[in-house]
Amino acid sequence: MKVSGTHTFAAPVAEVWRAVNDPAVLARTLPGCESLTELGPDSYALRVTAGVAAIKGTYEGTVALADKVEPASFTMTAKAAGAPGTVAADVRVALAPATSGGTELTYDADAVVGGVIGGVGQRMLVGVTRRMAEEFFRAVDADITAGGLVEVSPGPATVYAAGRGRVDRDPLGDRGFVLGLVTGGGLVLVGVLVGWAVGGR
Amino acid sequence: MTTRQFGQPIKRKEDPRLVTGGGRFLDDLGHTAYAAAFVRSPHAHARILDIDVTGALDVPGLIGIWTHEDLPGKVGEPLPLLIPHPSLTAPVTGYCLAPDEVNHVGEAVVMVVAVDRYAAEDACGLVRVDYDVLPPVVGLENARAATDLVHDSAPGNVAAHLVQEVGDVDIAMAAAPNRLTLDLQIERSMCSPMEGKGVYAVWDADDEHLRLWSSTQTTTGVRAAVAAKLDLPLAKVDCIAPDVGGGFGVKIVHPWPEEVLVPWTARLLGHDVKWTEDRREHFVSSAHERGQLQQVEVGFDDDGHVLALDVRLWHDNGAYTPYGIIVPIITSTQLLGPYKPGSYRCEFWSLYTNTVLVTPYRGAGRPQGVYAMERTMDAIAAELGLDRAEVRSRNFILPEEMPYDHGLLFQDGRPLKYDSGDFPASLAKLKALVGWDEFAAYKEQAASEGRRVGLGIGCYVEGTGVGPYEGGHIVIETSGRVNVATGLTTQGQGHQTVFAQIVADELGVPIENVFVTTGDTRRMGYAVGTFASRAAVMSGNAIALAARQVKAKALRIAAEALEVSPEDLEIVGGMVRVKGAPGTSMALGTVAVMSNPLRYAFDEAARAATQFAGGNDPDKPPVAAGEEPGLEGKDFYSPTQATFANGMHAAIVETDPVTAEIRILRYCVVHDCGPMINPMIVEGQVHGGVAQGVGGALYERMVYDESGQLLNASFMDFLMPYASEVPFIETDHLETPSPLNPLGIKGAGEAGCIPVSAVIASAIEDAEGFPIRSMPISPTELWELRQRHTEPVAAQGEPS
Amino acid sequence: MTGPDVPEPLHEVTVSVNGVRHTATVPARRLLSDFLRHDLALTGTHVGCEHGVCGACTILVDGAPMRSCLMFAVQARAHELTTVEGLGTIDAMGPVQQAFSECHGLQCGFCTPGFITTITAYLEENPDPTAEEARDAISGNLCRCTGYQNIVKSVLRAAEIRASADLGAPPLIDADARAGEAPP
Amino acid sequence: MKPAPFVHHAPTTVAEAVEVLRAVGSHGKILAGGQSLIPILSMRLASPEHLIDINGVAGLDRIEVRDDCVRVGALVRHTQLLQDESAYAALPLLRQALVHVAHPAIRNRGTTVGSLAHADAAGELPSVLALTEGVVEAVGPRGSRDIPASAFFVGPLETALAADELAVAVRFGRFPEGTRTGFAESARRSGDYALAGVALAITLQDKVIRSARASFVSVTDVPDVLDLSGAIGSYAAVPDLDAVADAVRAHVSPDTDIHATGDYRRMLVAELTRRLVTELLSR
Secondary structure, three states: OEEEEEEEEOOOHHHHHHHHOOHHHHHHHOOOEEEEEEEEOOEEEEEEEEEEOOEEEEEEEEEEEEEEEOOOEEEEEEEEEEOOEEEEEEEEEEEEEOOOOOEEEEEEEEEEEEOHHHHHOHHHHHHHHHHHHHHHHHHHHHHHHOOOOOOOOOOOOOEEEOOOOOOOOOEOEOOOEEEEEOOOOOOOOEEEEEOOOOOOO | OOOOOOOOOOOOOOHHHHHOOOOOEHHHOOOOOEEEEEEEOOOOOEEEEEEEOHHHOOOOOEEEEEEHHHOOHHHHOOOOOOOOOOOOOOOOOOOOOOOOEEOOOOOEEEEEEEOOHHHHHHHHOOOEEEEEEOOOOOOHHHHHHOOOOOOOOOHHHEEEEEEEEEOOHHHHHHHOOEEEEEEEEEOOEOOOOOOOOEEEEEEEOOOOEEEEEEOOOOHHHHHHHHHHHHOOOHHHEEEEOOEOOOOOOOOOOOOOHHHHHHHHHHHHHOOOEEEEOOHHHHHHHOOEEOOEEEEEEEEEOOOOOEEEEEEEEEEEOOOOOOOOOHHHHHHHHHOOOOEOOOOEEEEEEEEOOOOOOEOOOOOOOHHHHHHHHHHHHHHHHHHHOOOHHHHHHHHEOOHHHOOEEEEEEOOOOOEEEEOOOOHHHHHHHHHHHHOHHHHHHHHHHHHHOOOEEEEEEEEEEEEEOOOOOEEEEEEEOOOOOEEEEEOOOOOOOOHHHHHHHHHHHHHOOOHHHEEEEEOEOOOOOOOOOOOOOOHHHHHHHHHHHHHHHHHHHHHHHHHHHHOOOHHHEEEEOOEEEEOOEEEEEEEHHHHHHHHOOEOOOOOHHHHOOEOOOOOOOOOOOOOOOOOOOOEEEEEEEOOOOOEEEEEEEEEEEEEOOOOOOEEEEEEEEEEEOOOOOOHHHHHHHHHHHHHHHHHHHHHOOOOEOOOOOEOOOOOOOOOOOOHHHOOOEEEEEOOOOOOOOOOOOOOOOOHHHOOHHHHHHHHHHHHHOOOOOEEOOOHHHHHHHHHHOOOOHHHHHOOO | OOOOOOOOOEEEEEEEEOOEEEEEEEEOOOEHHHHHHHHOOOOOOOOOOOOOOOOOOEEEEOOEEEEHHHOEHHHOOOOEEEOHHHHOOOOOOOHHHHHHHHOOOOOOOOOHHHHHHHHHHHHHHOOOOOHHHHHHHOOOOOOOOOOOHHHHHHHHHHHHHHHOOOOOOOOOOOHHHHHHHOOO | OOOOOOEEEOOOOHHHHHHHHHHHHHHEEEEOOOOOHHHHHHOOOOOOOEEEEHHHOOOOOOEEEOOOEEEEEOOOEHHHHHHOHHHHHHOHHHHHHHOOOOOHHHHOOOEHHHHHHHOOOOOHHHHHHHHOOOEEEEEEOOEEEEEEHHHHEEEOOEEOOOOOOEEEEEEEEOOOOOEEEEEEEEEOOOOOOEEEEEEEEEEEEOOEEEEEEEEEEOOOOOOOEEEOHHHHOOEOOOOOHHHHHHHHHHHOOOOOOOOOOHHHHHHHHHHHHHHHHHHHHOO
16 A cells, blocks of 8 residues: 655754654654654664554554655654554655745655455555544644654663553544554654445445 | 156255255354364465464463464375376465465464354454565566565476467468457456355264364365375265355365364364354455466458467466366366367466465356457457457357367366357357347447447357266165265255256156255265366266166066066156056055065065065075165266357447446347256356356456455455346357267356456447457446547546 | 453343244344354354345344344344244245245355345335336345346245235246346 | 454433443444444454443434424434435435445444444545534533534544544534435445545526535545535536536545546546536436
8 A cells, every 4th residue: 555645844854854753752743652662773662552432452563764864854664563454664754845944744655554454444544544644743743833852862772651642532533443553763654544334334 | 747857947946945044054053163263364475483372362262272383293284286287397285274484365374262253253363473574476477577486496486387289370370361469367356155164073082983064065075185184084084065155166175274173173172163264264265266367369361260379378376276277277278169270379377476376266267268269359350340250150160060179188187179069059049139230220329329338249168067977876765755965065056956857857756756965975975076067967967877777776676576577667756657557556665665675664664575574585585696775876977078068148338438337238148058957047057157257347356465465355345246236137048968978968057157258348349449458347447448548538527 | 341361241132033032141242143143043144244245144123124243132132033034934935935936046045045034124115116126125135146137036026926815826927027127 | 253342331311321431431432323333343443342332322313304404313224314204305415315325234224323423435424414514413521512514524534523422413404495406426336335426406596506515425535515606607507517527626635446546536526526417407
């Protein structure tokens, strides 16, 4: 599955770069992120409880960043598995100054969604993934605006506190199932979800 | 008087039970059995690094969990290669549970048994498997490129490579005045019976006996395979097919991993175990078919006679080859249909991919072959500006040329030699049925109304009734009840009825007295299975032969009692009587009594056979030398070669000029399977086949992404047609008898679906005016094709 | 709370099926289809997909066709259920059952119970359908064997049997020819 | 395919239902018709710990036709609404859309409000709620509130309902006199989710088009309303179909999936709209 999109941040490129490369920010802003643990340089383990209200599953996986060209681009590779399925994604992210003075972020994700979810969720994967990415970017935006950017010196096994995330609210309506898959360190997020419903409605 | 049952559209004997909820399908058995479920691979190609079952161990109701390393002896060895072939140089079969590598999404990795399926699935969800994902090979292009390999043991991903040639194609091609090349593609689909697979095992520890029920197309095959895997004497294994909710090919493959593991765990646990495949499992862990790339080069003269036909096929056999290369062999031979090209060469490569395995699906390779041939016929007609039916007709094998030997080796390892058929007569019937000659005027009229219609045609020949053999066993009880058994299985073809029709005629008994059992190894231990439209031909003839034996014996015994010669006797309405003197007669049941000299009288009828009942000749033994007690007969039918049925279909389609939606306005079938035992049932087989063909032509495909995930693994996205998508089907029949068997019959099970993709492609091509080279076709694809062929008419509805 | 190692609470469920009251004790998650089939041994209702698309499990709930795989047993308490077993017996088949048998409306018979319940309810409301309406009426049920043609015919035939005062000797009709009304 | 364990709650009043919702927080899930939810549970795409089954809640199964709306309770099944003659007379669009919802056996159990709460962009009802400028009545621990359609649909499968809120009814707005409505969709098979669909309302006064508005199925992330009044022109006899089609194409943003490309859907929905406009104006 291929998903691409853009988001325009109010903040300048350097600031966005720092935010999306800061695991602390990520842990706070990734939808459903419960923990983000640094495994090594630009490599993290994460635990995400993604989903909606009652419908939620816990996924564990890893995220790694590569090909970093500060402040313009990087690639993130993520893998996660949970009961309903597996997700593996490569996401290419590019940052460029926007004409407005902010930052234009472009992402281009190639995700493999396996297990039950891959076989039955096709109808809405793209739409929901795009929506979750947007949600993540908005959270990063808010985090930057709130001045929440805190310098942290990451070290191995550092565990970053999960953020306000989405514990009580239901990000995707009440009948879907969401797997939010993310990236730390520098990242972006591929939200992969599946809301699936049968002939019914 | 008993009227002849053969040829009558009589109501099915099995229906009263099935329409009132009295069917006994696999999951209707064993309510107290433990349930099995499986952890299956989410990856198309991966190495298994670790399996951690500890999380599942506390699940209430859990009975046991097994991985490959728990499987002893032969249970842990690879599954059998069922049909070896010299050209299958790199055969690979799977395991009951994957040992260290998985090769398609859905491959079983861990088995769980619990008190019910709910608990079993609870446990499955808590098993953790770590994989190292390997590069998957998906699609024929990638398989051919062989940048990555599915199996290291299959270089180039090639499982098999086979060439057959008749005549010198290179010379004929070079000499041909006209030449065309076609690149064709046909997508995967699947059988998708409404009932998935399933197996239920009962182990009798005291008797060390296994009784196994499987939703299978071959009980003798399953029995033998399971006995071998579990190291049991054949005598200690029974296998029974209960009512089977459709097969269409997928249930002929055996043993499925579950057919081995379920009885193995039943024995291990000393408790009944059952596995009922769910729909998702059926999508990702049974079998698919159809996917091929084809390249056809054809040389022909100015009249459209095919002088040289050179075909290359790339066949996607999925991850494993338990069923050998039957499907591409059939494609490469049955491609020829009713035609006789001057020379023919077919070369195919059967290639591995990291997808569900590919085994026969109704039609078994023929739909692809017919598609290739018929697209070629249409292309020749277009090239020469000739009528499409005329071009076909000019290439037909004529009735006076029968039997016609193509000089090729068929799927049964015997010559591809047509026994009978009258193709010109079939074509004439089809043209009349569809109104072939009037269509041009209709098309013009439609065009003037802004409508776009097209007429398509497709012809096929189908090898049916392949060997090696089937058997029939008949025993007549003293009540006059006639018990018939044959070993092959039934999945809705009405065998209880058609075999009873044959026996009723042969024995002269009322059909109500005839009771047929199929697919039960306790009743008939020798059998092959139900596939390749073979049941009526093989078991029908075997049963007829068995009935003739029983009849001869009955007449012999009655003749003695009535003091006449057996030649003077006939059996009518269950009574053996003297020809021309119907008053002198005895019931067949009475003959049954006499056939079995008794010591003990258990009922009134039996009294007559006891030792003091009189009529005994003290100088002869009660059972004469060479005789057996009982009115019983058994015989086998084993033909030298297959019979060849044939048919021709035509369809009229309408395509929406803007939205490219495709509607079948008419669908016409002319079908020749020789004399029909029960025309109502034959008609039903044709209808069902056509509906599956329509599914394959317009709706169904297996959508894999490049990582090997099957994206449409539910009935929501795998679009099997509802009634609303299947056209009204008009049929006509020709009955050209086969000279090969006593009943003169040929098979009819698969026919309906064979030419449908070819016919629909032909019709759409006719409507649109550009070639259709890939099937199935959806509105979105047709719309895109139009863009490529730049269509001014459709432009108004297109994005600006 | 339930957890992986805590047995589920059970519910005593009493339902009326085909006019007979049945009681069984099951967990809340027991699907109605499984309850009928495995707890009550009414195996006439079949399960083809468990996601509501195929229609094999269709039963009548207070006379209306519904998917028994899309209900829980605990939800069936207050309702009157009818399964294929309740629509006739071998010796006294209901009109739809009789029509299926006469018209070769089934092959393997697996999907058949879902069709029979669906059609029975349909004919209650539309006793005299056209071929096109008959086709529409069965368009929510999948059959892989018959190509539907003889099922359409069975709907029309069942309508005639129902209409006939004497169920034993219905007039011979041409459901066959009428089944062809649909195409343009 | 069997659901994971859950606790089944069977409240009999809205207050009880809300109390359960409050108590179980985000671990609960409302079960009404279940025609979308139960397959999700069976496939274990979701395993909520609590199901709040509202089928026994009194008073939610009513359809009321009011001067300005048709009010549909949370337990009204699609079939019930489809067959309701007064609802049809008041708002024909309901029936026009409901006949496209799946198949009768699903409509007999599935609820109209549940369908809206599911907020599937491929559902028919969300587009109807949007076009009628309807309102969802929600009740939660903090009391009751009305959520207008424009605020209700937030994203694919996402609504403005909080996890502890229950949609007890919806009110579909009625159109002014002289309004003709229609619904058209195209699916691969009968009863499938549509590749594209359109709900349309054209208000006429004499032969003059006063307003033309449309909402869509499967081609927008959330159902919203496209005002076609400008594009279509004023005269019912000669609607500007090309302008309508252009406006539709510009408005929608369909994705590609395994059944059709985004481009195809865009073409399709424009054509469906064009045909529906013609049909409505020629009635």
